Amino acid sequence: MLKVEVRLFAYFREGREKKQIMELEEGTTISDVIKILDIDEKEVSIALLNGMDGPFHRELKDGDIIALFPPVGGG
Amino acid sequence: MNGYMGKILRVNLTNRTTKVEPLDLEVAQKYLGSRGLGVKIMMDEVPANVEPLSEENKLIIAAGALTGAPVPTSGRYMVITKSPLTGAIAIANSGGQWGAKFKATGHDVIIFEGKADKPVYLYIEDDKVEIRDATYLWGKTASETTEAIEKELEGVKVLCIGPAGEKLSPMAAIMNDIDRAAGRGGVGAVMGYKNLKAVAVKGTNKINIFDEERTKKVSQEKVKTLIEDPVAGGGLPTYGSAVLVNIINENGVMPVKNFQESYTDKADLISGETMTEKYLVRKNPCFRCPIACGRIVKLADGTPVGGPEYETIWSFGADCDVYDYDAINECNMICNEYGLDTISTGATIAAAMELYEKGYIKDEEILADGLSLKWGDKNAVVGWTKKMALREGFGDKLAEGSYRLAESYGAPEISMTVKKQELPAYDPRGVQGHGITYAVNNRGGCHIKGYMINPEILGYPEKLDRLALEGKAAYAKTFHDLTAVIDSIGLCVFSTFGLGLPDYVDMYNAVCGDIYNDETLLEAGERVWNLEKLFNLREGIDSSHDKLPKRLLEEPVVNGPTKGHVHHLDKLLPEYYAVRGWDEKGIPTEETLERLGLEAYKKYINC
Numbered sequence: 001m002l003k004v005e006v007r008l009f010a011y012f013r014e015g016r017e018k019k020q021i022m023e024l025e026e027g028t029t030i031s032d033v034i035k036i037l038d039i040d041e042k043e044v045s046i047a048l049l050n051g052m053d054g055p056f057h058r059e060l061k062d063g064d065i066i067a068l069f070p071p072v073g074g075g
Numbered sequence: 076m077n078g079y080m081g082k083i084l085r086v087n088l089t090n091r092t093t094k095v096e097p098l099d100l101e102v103a104q105k106y107l108g109s110r111g112l113g114v115k116i117m118m119d120e121v122p123a124n125v126e127p128l129s130e131e132n133k134l135i136i137a138a139g140a141l142t143g144a145p146v147p148t149s150g151r152y153m154v155i156t157k158s159p160l161t162g163a164i165a166i167a168n169s170g171g172q173w174g175a176k177f178k179a180t181g182h183d184v185i186i187f188e189g190k191a192d193k194p195v196y197l198y199i200e201d202d203k204v205e206i207r208d209a210t211y212l213w214g215k216t217a218s219e220t221t222e223a224i225e226k227e228l229e230g231v232k233v234l235c236i237g238p239a240g241e242k243l244s245p246m247a248a249i250m251n252d253i254d255r256a257a258g259r260g261g262v263g264a265v266m267g268y269k270n271l272k273a274v275a276v277k278g279t280n281k282i283n284i285f286d287e288e289r290t291k292k293v294s295q296e297k298v299k300t301l302i303e304d305p306v307a308g309g310g311l312p313t314y315g316s317a318v319l320v321n322i323i324n325e326n327g328v329m330p331v332k333n334f335q336e337s338y339t340d341k342a343d344l345i346s347g348e349t350m351t352e353k354y355l356v357r358k359n360p361c362f363r364c365p366i367a368c369g370r371i372v373k374l375a376d377g378t379p380v381g382g383p384e385y386e387t388i389w390s391f392g393a394d395c396d397v398y399d400y401d402a403i404n405e406c407n408m409i410c411n412e413y414g415l416d417t418i419s420t421g422a423t424i425a426a427a428m429e430l431y432e433k434g435y436i437k438d439e440e441i442l443a444d445g446l447s448l449k450w451g452d453k454n455a456v457v458g459w460t461k462k463m464a465l466r467e468g469f470g471d472k473l474a475e476g477s478y479r480l481a482e483s484y485g486a487p488e489i490s491m492t493v494k495k496q497e498l499p500a501y502d503p504r505g506v507q508g509h510g511i512t513y514a515v516n517n518r519g520g521c522h523i524k525g526y527m528i529n530p531e532i533l534g535y536p537e538k539l540d541r542l543a544l545e546g547k548a549a550y551a552k553t554f555h556d557l558t559a560v561i562d563s564i565g566l567c568v569f570s571t572f573g574l575g576l577p578d579y580v581d582m583y584n585a586v587c588g589d590i591y592n593d594e595t596l597l598e599a600g601e602r603v604w605n606l607e608k609l610f611n612l613r614e615g616i617d618s619s620h621d622k623l624p625k626r627l628l629e630e631p632v633v634n635g636p637t638k639g640h641v642h643h644l645d646k647l648l649p650e651y652y653a654v655r656g657w658d659e660k661g662i663p664t665e666e667t668l669e670r671l672g673l674e675a676y677k678k679y680i681n682c
Contacts, residue, residue, distance in 0.1 A: 007325070009321050009322065009325075009346075009348065010310060010313070010314060010318060010347075010348060011313070013348065018343070018348075045305065045533075045534060046322065046532075046533070046534060048325055048326065048636075050636060051325060051326055051327045051338075051635060051636020051637070052636060053538065053540070067325040069321075069322055069325075070305065070309070070310065071304075071305030071306045071309060071310050071534075072306060072310035072311075072314070072318045072319070072322055072533065073306035073307075073310055073311060073318070073319075073529070073533045073535060073569075073572045074310075074311060074315070074316030074317070074318055074319040074347075074368065074384075074385050074569075075316060075319070075385070075522065075523060075526050075528065075529075075568070075569065
């Protein structure tokens with residue numbers, strides 16, 4: 001088992017925890033986390049793994065931080 | 076004449092004369108209008124090396140060919156002058172309603188010359204132009220001034236300065252519609268020096284459209300694209316530009332405590348999500364804008380006021396280590412009412428806090444003000460903002476900006492500025508391409524004239540590795556030229572969340588005539604950028620000023636996801652100059668100037 005922190009932003013927070021620790025099986029990917037949270041992967045514009053762009057298929061490690069954003073912008 | 080109104084209004088404040096001159100259509104089209112045309116007028120009419128605060132400097136307010144036209148985001152106008160903050164070209168853009176209303180008076184440009192002997196304001200109603208007494212308005216805030224003029228002249232829109240502009244702060248803004256700002260470069264001080272308090276406009280002129288049917292079709296198509304875009308039609312209208320707080324922070328590029336740190340675990344307290352949940356009263360859209368990112372928020376006492384943009388939330392917030400929306404909203408309101416640039420104001424307070432932390436500023440210097448310079452003191456940040464606006468006590472020194480402040484203590488490296496203008500809310504050590512924009516920007520430290528955050532963080536129009544160097548120089552150049560196009564035709568850069576170069580060609584050609592294609596329109600933007608560079612070279616701001624603060628080049632980021640990185644300007648700058656067609660010293664070559672039709676200005680490359 002591994003523990004990761006998942007942070008959600010903008011409307012992904014609606015009906016979900018904005019920050020949570022998830023206990024996951026070894027081999028779980030960002031894509032799996034998105035499914036567990038019942039988020040449509042197509043709506044994930046930016047997925048950060050420890051602050052850098054995280055490929056969806058990357059296997060997670062204990063202590064990883066995932067941040068998921070729908071499309072956002074400004075300036 | 077299509078798109079353009081065909082008239083330049085020249086106002087000599089010294090002699091109190093006004094004159095209408097015909098717009099040279101060929102010149103207007105070549106430089107597009109607004110920003111490009113304003114810079115051209117500054118080059119041709121203002122002699123080299125004038126003092127920014129002098130009768131010789133001119134203040135130009137200009138609309139673009141599409142300002143006020145029936146296409147989306149057409150509410151923008153530009154202020155162009157020589158900056159008292161930087162000594163370089165000042166190009167400050169604003170939205171709201173004023174720009175479109177100004178265009179309806181039948182003019183494209185106002186050129187203010189000289190200096191009035193006492194406070195005046197200008198009133199334009201179609202062909203009627205009056206220089207009116209403004210003695211009774213001097214000292215009044217933006218809302219007081221606007222309301223007083225609106226009472227006298229029904230149905231006008233008002234552009235004005237607040238007390239900060241009157242008191243010649245080099246970070247004074249020009250305000251319109253009370254809470255919209257042509258913010259950067261101290262344009263408000265130039266207006267204040269000229270004793271010009273306000274410009275009130277109303278008009279009935281219609282813009283001639285080259286092809287009405289096509290314009291309607293093109294406009295509907297672009298509105299649809301923007302509404303369907305997940306950012307322009309989703310993230311931005313829902314959360315405003317404040318939505319950036321979390322994403323910038325999560326990437327580890329949120330400057331904290333004057334760029335000493337680059338990440339904070341308190342960002343959510345000042346995020347767009349929090350603003351929407353607890354402070355948002357309603358949206359506040361600009362003229363013909365389907366995006367509507369502007370906000371009205373409530374102060375602690377419930378008063379509704381214009382809401383802060385992302386950069387403002389950062390400057391008074393994370394940059395000063397303050398995580399309190401009531402304080403940030405209050406600072407933003409003070410800046411709007413008194414007419415100060417929010418980025419430079421907050422960032423100067425942050426620099427002062429670091430100067431205090433490091434022992435340069437002593438307790439006795441600020442004792443009489445009754446305010447601290449300790450990180451995170453929200454009441455102090457509000458208090459200093461007010462004192463800067465009124466130049467009271469130590470606020471008088473702060474009102475000169477962080478560069479002059481830090482230099483006066485023999486510590487200019489603590490000022491996070493480029494060309495003496497405060498850097499905005501992104502640490503370039505984590506966004507290498509964005510650092511190019513900071514370094515080379517003709518108006519000094521600025522994010523908006525080539526927003527590399529789009530590809531490096533937000534994925535527009537494609538996602539780039541934010542730490543990579545390869546290809547960033549060419550990318551930045553394209554963004555700089557495209558932004559010059561958007562500014563100069565009179566549209567909003569936020570329309571790039573959805574629209575691209577061919578869309579701007581479609582809109583310009585439908586309104587003005589079939590003049591440009593993708594290649595030539597982008598080249599017109601390149602012409603504008605190069606002309607600004609030539610203006611700066613003429614004023615002695617050569618490419619040795621294309622640099623970043625030492626901290627960003629030599630001190631690796633200490634925390635967060637960007638930890639360990641510095642900015643690699645030494646590698647990026649030569650590549651940028653090369654793709655620009657400039658020599659290794661960052662000076663446009665003769666061939667480049669000839670290609671862009673700027674051969675008349677060749678003499679300035681030898682300045």
